[in-house]
Amino acid sequence: EKEKLYLGMDFGTSGARYALIDKQGSIHAQGKREYPPPHMSGNTKDWAGSWKTTLFSLLEDLPISLRPLIYSIAIDGTSATTIIVDSNTGDPICRPFLYNESYPDALKVVKSIAPANHTVCSGSSTLCKLVSWWNSQDSDKDSAILLHQADWLLWLLHGKFGVSDYNNALKLGYDPEADSYPKWLIAQPYSHMLPSVTAPGTSVGSLKEHVRMQFGFPEDCVVCTGTTDSIAAFLAARATETGKAVTSLGSTLAVKLLSTKRVDDARYGVYSHRLDDKWLVGGASNTGGAVLRQIFTDEQLDELSELIDPTKSSLLDYYPLPAVGERFPVADLGMTPRLHPRPTNDAEYLHGILESIARIEAKAYGLLKDLGANSVEEVFTAGGGAKNEKWRKIRERVLGLPVSRAVQTEAAYGAALLALKGAQ
Ligand code: ADP
Known part of the structure; x- marks a missing residue:
């Protein structure tokens, strides 16, 4: 048959x-x-x-x-x-x-x-x-x-x-x-x-x-x-257990975490969808690939990423935003983008940006936990930024968690x- x-x-x-x-x-x-x-x-x-x-x-x-x-x-x-x-x-x-x-x-x-x-x-x-x-x-x-x-x-x-x-x-x-x-x-x-x-x-x-x-x-x-x-895009990653999460690195950074508890907080634009006996808790930051695209072409992103050592932490502390205003994990509609000082070396600059976005991602999951969701245990990645292997390693170090590219990401x-x- x-x-x-x-x-x-x-x-x-x-x-x-x-x-x-x-x-x-x-x-x-x-x-x-x-x-x-x-x-x-x-x-x-x-x-x-x-x-x-x-x-x-x-x-x-x-x-x-x-x-x-x-x-x-x-x-x-x-x-x-x-x-x-x-x-x-x-x-x-x-x-x-x-x-x-x-x-x-x-x-x-x-x-x-x-x-x-x-x-x-x-x-x-x-x-x-x-x-x-x-x-x-x-x-x-x-x-x-x-x-x-x-x-x-x-x-x-x-x-x-x-x-x-x-x-x-x-x-x-x-x-x-x-x-x-x-x-x-x-x-x-x-x-x-x-x-x-x-x-x-x-x-x-x-x-x-x-x-x-x-x-x-x-x-x-x-x-x-x-x-x-x-x-549907979250389901594609098959993150079916509590504590599993999907970070989408597209134009913006969106996180979705499977939780036993429902979490909603309008201040941060955080809300939960039901998935059978669990809750899918989500939030979206304005940081993400749109900022990268304002500074580098996709080819430059590939080439410069090659030059990054992801085991080293970058001391550059940015808050990359494409425009004024952030909602999650910091609720501040007047927040201005922080992308300075810019080092002369572009690979160093990119390293600082990628690492800063990783810190925002860590803060995002930290906030979901503070609001009552489960701790994140493993992160799958979707979106245009998921193909960046150096970024994956940086994120793994900053989050202190296993981070991998989702095998399936199509809705x-x-x-x-x-x-x-x-x-x-
Ligand atoms: P969306 O559907 O949200 O517009 P995509 O999932 O198609 O976005 O992802 C596009 C984003 O991926 C772009 O904003 C771009 O900056 C980013 N991107 C592309 N190549 C890379 C790379 N090598 N490293 C990191 N980010 C990248």
Whole structure:
């Protein structure tokens, strides 16, 4: 008998990817597609149509010989990307609200109904998008429901209405600890629009028959709830035990730590996502690769890094920031970048910057612990900075912990792990 396969799809900011894995996590196929430019309907861009096209393009890209082996599908999408659909047809009834769009008008309203410092109290939260839509609409609100990007794409595959997961629903106001929407949210006139919520990687139902027939999936192929793109990227690293963490060294430095205790602190922008019986505690600093790119080209970074001795500590003490302001692990919106004195030797300069960023990383995990999370025991690395072996060694010394490059970092791989989970 041939091995069963599990499909994960990641809908990111500029395109979508898929990964097809087996039970052991080996990749059998992967691919990607850019989003086609959205059609204009009136003077708005039909992003939902563009995502839908991409979803079916990815399914077409799947090797035909492997399709009959795919027993489960899950999808992740960008956090707080929101679609309002007609519950009779599933069709969007307005253009999608994109992950980074902010609704300051709605924020005032949301702040008046939600507890202080709640995750929804940000202009780009899903709840602000919902409130903004609700208040701008006069009629036809009875049959409307809210879905996140991943929920809607999954709906195209399973056809069951109004299903989400507690990672996507966090910025809508869902309480993952109580496993329900809070009373203050249920009391709102739009509460009928809130999707029902399950754990990520829960089977929702069978793949729609016509999709199954069109692409040649097996009869018992199921479609599972997904998660957000950044959580899917964490899942990809398979840091499944308490104390394991993933540091993402991209344009910014983001840390995520698996903890038995939930930690939220609005001062630092620290909050927790639920992952089954654990919490994924995260925070993001403004330091990171963007600063490096302001000073060096990627080629220079490679060449200069070669000249660094990572066993020696650099005495240069910087706080590299691309602009004024830091949130985590130091909450100081007026903090100015500190990148002086600059030594004449560029390799020495880079060493000082990399080591200073490593100290900020150590401080970040230290703060999470002070706020009540578990101590970090092992760090996996993702993002553009993960390939820098000298930096890895510097970080290992500064953190005093094993630091390695994550084997898998693609969110699509994390989504495939959710598909695997949901198939069991
Ligand atoms: P993002 O997706 O957040 O924009 P990436 O994960 O693609 O970022 O990482 C890009 C960052 O990686 C850039 O800001 C760049 O400075 C950094 N980078 C690239 N090469 C190196 C290197 N050799 N050492 C350290 N950082 C690097």
